[in-house]
Amino acid sequence: MASISATFVILLFTISFSVSTTLSASVIDDLKRLKPPQDFNSTIMKNCLQNPSLRYCSTSSPMDLDEIFKSTIVASHLCNESKNPNCVESFPKVDLRSRPNIAPLYLSFNFFWKYCPLSILSIDLSNTSLKSNFPIDVLHCTQIQSLDMSHNELYGDLPIENFSALTNLTVLNLSYNHFSESKISDTLFFKKFNCSSFLHSGLIPDHKKFRIKAIVLLIGFPIFVILKVCCLWWLCFHRPDFLPRMFRRKHRFTPAMLKAATNGFSRNNLMWKSASVDIYKGILRDGIDVRIEVYSRESHPQVIEECKVLVQLCHKNLVNLLGWCDNRKLRAIVTEWMEGENLESWLLGSSFTPWNYRLRILMGVVEGMCYLQEQWPEVGYDLRTSSIMLCNYSLDPKISRFKVGNQSSSSRRMYRFGVFLLEMMVNRRPQEEFERGEAGFIEYIKMHYPGNLEQLIDPKMELTQNTVDQAKQAISLGLMCTEVSSNRQPSLEQVFDIVSRAYQSCRVLASHHNHYHRRFHAERGKGHRRVQSR
Known part of the structure; x- marks a missing residue:
């Protein structure tokens, strides 16, 4: 020291x-x-x-x-x-x-x-x-x-x-x-x-800690990669609606997406049930209300192939098909949800269905038919009052049933339009109220037209002196369209011209339209039932 x-x-x-x-x-x-x-x-x-x-x-x-x-x-x-x-x-x-x-x-x-x-x-x-x-x-x-x-x-x-x-x-x-x-x-x-x-x-560096970190890295990194891949796989094949829109497969829905949209296909979301199809109301993750038709595996074997064509249709008077799900567990198609009722329910349930509103619906249906004939001639449609959906309040019509391939001739389409037009005018159900169905229905109208027009026309239209001629002309047009074997059957272009002129003429009567509009919405406000078309 x-x-x-x-x-x-x-x-x-x-x-x-x-x-x-x-x-x-x-x-x-x-x-x-x-x-x-x-x-x-x-x-x-x-x-x-x-x-x-x-x-x-x-x-x-x-x-x-x-x-x-x-x-x-x-x-x-x-x-x-x-x-x-x-x-x-x-x-x-x-x-x-x-x-x-x-x-x-x-x-x-x-x-x-x-x-x-x-x-x-x-x-x-x-x-x-x-x-x-x-x-x-x-x-x-x-x-x-x-x-x-x-x-x-x-x-x-x-x-x-x-x-x-x-x-x-x-x-x-x-x-x-x-x-x-x-x-x-x-x-x-x-x-x-x-x-x-x-x-x-x-x-x-602590070599022991380094070894621990190395072991954690060697084990943890592969686990992280596996979890990442599993997460991406789940997103891509189960819930692609969580991905940005640019990474999604357009028009493709997965069972998990539809299950989430319907709260697990709950009974509260079930709108219709039959042996071949169940119809649900759902809400997609982005907030869009949709109608989901779930088919059994045995029914409609070509439904998905048809959807690939129908998703391309784009017209204001056609129900918009959003996509489909084709999985071994689930086969379904997804369309826009129509907050309203079909034309059949409207004609039967409402106590006041004026002529100008029916003419407006008829005009929309004809415009949809012209679009399909010009742009998609291979796509057919089932033209019935039960297959025409009406938007709530605005009553804009939308054709909702389509069929791709093996379509009927233009003559047969005109015949279906004629029966549809006559149904709108007289408000009768051919298959349910007549023994011979549509044939008996047409004979009934011919028997009363034109001599007994008041008994024939639906009284809920409450025709005026100015609109009775248009209603009479509409029945005449419907009968002409059902003349399949004669040369009197008009073309779709001619039908469009006739309906268009009647619609424009009806719009001139603005004062009458406003009166009917107020009375109609007062009637609808009483809470009549609304039904989604099958």
């Missing part, structure tokens, strides 16, 4: 008598009570003359005698706390290990470390529960040979550049701290000491 310098011994003897009476007091109390003796300045000057290498002698700034005196007081206390054998003659070590209550106190005396005695060769501050950045003031003791600050909670960057002045340092222990990892290859500092100096300090 190196002995303390002679100059420091003289300094300690100078203040020993004044300190001895207060050694039992705390270091804080001593710093407050004790003052430098009158000859302290001369003592310091003598020390510097005898040993100019003393730290307070080599300072470039004027000496702070008060700080130097306080450092001697702290040195006396710290020498005793570190259990040095004779603090008057020697001060070889600072040993505060496992002293968490006082170590932060002595570290806070930066004036002591600034004038650190040259005799101190070892500093041990291990296991003192320090929670801070590295106490850089300790490195003012550049002569030390050993420094132990292990088993603390030091964090942040290690000031490696400040260690360059510690040329005598051979033993260093910074293990079990939380420093930021340093770049070992960029400095010779770490090469000076062995790895045990930095175990679990954060300064160098």
Whole structure:
């Protein structure tokens, strides 16, 4: 153990008598009570003359005698706390290990470390529960040979550049701290000491933790990839409605999408049920109300192939087909939901169905027929009052039943339109009310037309003198369309011209229209039932 310098011994003897009476007091109390003796300045000057290498002698700034005196007081206390054998003659070590209550106190005396005695060769501050950045003031003791600050909670960057002045340092222990990892290859500092100096300090990679991370990465990354693939597979093949629209398969619905839209095909969403098809109301994830027709696997084997054509239809008087689901568990088609009723229910249920409203519906149906004949001649349609959907309040008609391929001739289509028109005029059901069906229905009309027109026409139209001729003309047109074997049957273009002229003429009667409009909506407000077409 190196002995303390002679100059420091003289300094300690100078203040020993004044300190001895207060050694039992705390270091804080001593710093407050004790003052430098009158000859302290001369003592310091003598020390510097005898040993100019003393730290307070080599300072470039004027000496702070008060700080130097306080450092001697702290040195006396710290020498005793570190259990040095004779603090008057020697001060070889600072040993505060496992002293968490006082170590932060002595570290806070930066004036002591600034004038650190040259005799101190070892500093041990291990296991003192320090929670801070590295106490850089300790490195003012550049002569030390050993420094132990292990088993603390030091964090942040290690000031490696400040260690360059510690040329005598051979033993260093910074293990079990939380420093930021340093770049070992960029400095010779770490090469000076062995790895045990930095175990679990954060300064160098922990190989055990590295192995754990490697194992986690090797196992976790494939699991992450598998989960990611499973998630994408679920999104693409079960719930593509969660994907951006550009990534979805257009017009394709999955069973999971339809199940979610109908609350698990709940009974509350079931609108119609038969042996071959169940009809549900649903709400897609983007808020669109839809009608979902679920077919049995045995029925309509070509329904999906037909849907691929029907989704291309686009007209205001045709029900919009949104897509289909063709799965081994579920076969369904999805169309827009019509918030209203079909024409058959409207004619039967409403007590007031004026002629101008019927003519407006007829005009829309004819426009839809013209679109199909011109743009999609391969697409047929079932023209019945039960297959024409009416939008709520506006009563815009939409044809809802279609068939692709193997269609009837234009003559047969005109015949179906004629029967449809006559149904609208007389409000009778051919298949239900007549023994011979449509043939009996047509004979009934011919028997009463034109002589008994009042008994023939539906009284709920409440025809005026101005519109009775139009109604009579409509019945005549319907009968002409049913003349399949004669040359009297008109073409669709001719039907369009006739209906269009009647519709334009009817619109001129604006005052009558407004009267009927108010009366009609008052009647509908009473809560008559609305039914979705099968």
